[in-house]
Amino acid sequence: MTMETLPKVLEVDEKSPEAKDLLPSQTASSLCISSRSESVWTTTPRSNWEVYRKPIVIMSVGGAILLFGVVITCLAYTLKLSKKNVSILKMAGPGFLSLGLMMLVCGLVWVPIIKKKQKHRQKSNFLRSLKSFFLTR
Numbered sequence: 001m002t003m004e005t006l007p008k009v010l011e012v013d014e015k016s017p018e019a020k021d022l023l024p025s026q027t028a029s030s031l032c033i034s035s036r037s038e039s040v041w042t043t044t045p046r047s048n049w050e051v052y053r054k055p056i057v058i059m060s061v062g063g064a065i066l067l068f069g070v071v072i073t074c075l076a077y078t079l080k081l082s083k084k085n086v087s088i089l090k091m092a093g094p095g096f097l098s099l100g101l102m103m104l105v106c107g108l109v110w111v112p113i114i115k116k117k118q119k120h121r122q123k124s125n126f127l128r129s130l131k132s133f134f135l136t137r
Contacts, residue, residue: 051118055110062103069096 073093076086 051114052111055107055114057107058103058110059107062100062105062107064100065096066100066104069093069098069100072096 070093072089076089076093079086081089
């Protein structure tokens with residue numbers, strides 16, 4: 001490094017604290033865009049499929065896994081297979097049964113939670129519009 005470039009480097013590193021305070025901050029709109037959850041700033045109506053898509057998929061997959069577990073468990077007790085295959089089926093069948101039942105119940109519980117959030121959001125929007133009506137007059 002030469003002597004000419006050294007002062008420039010020191011100037012960049014030794015900025016005043018005021019310059020650090022002037023860094024661009026995130027505004028509410030940029031936070032809203034980067035947010036993963038649905039924001040109160042967006043008021044676009046969503047269809048029922050968009051709202052209930054994830055619980056429906058979870059319930060469908062859980063039901064399929066549960067049905068697969070029932071079939072495997074029934075095959076383990078009805079087919080005449082070797083001891084090794086029967087023991088594998090007797091272990092895998094209840095595992096799929098429990099996994100499928102757990103996913104099915106999670107999806108079923110998720111639906112009322114979404115309904116409650118939708119009601120709360122509607123009340124919140126109503127109160128917000130009511131507040132803005134009285135504050136603007």
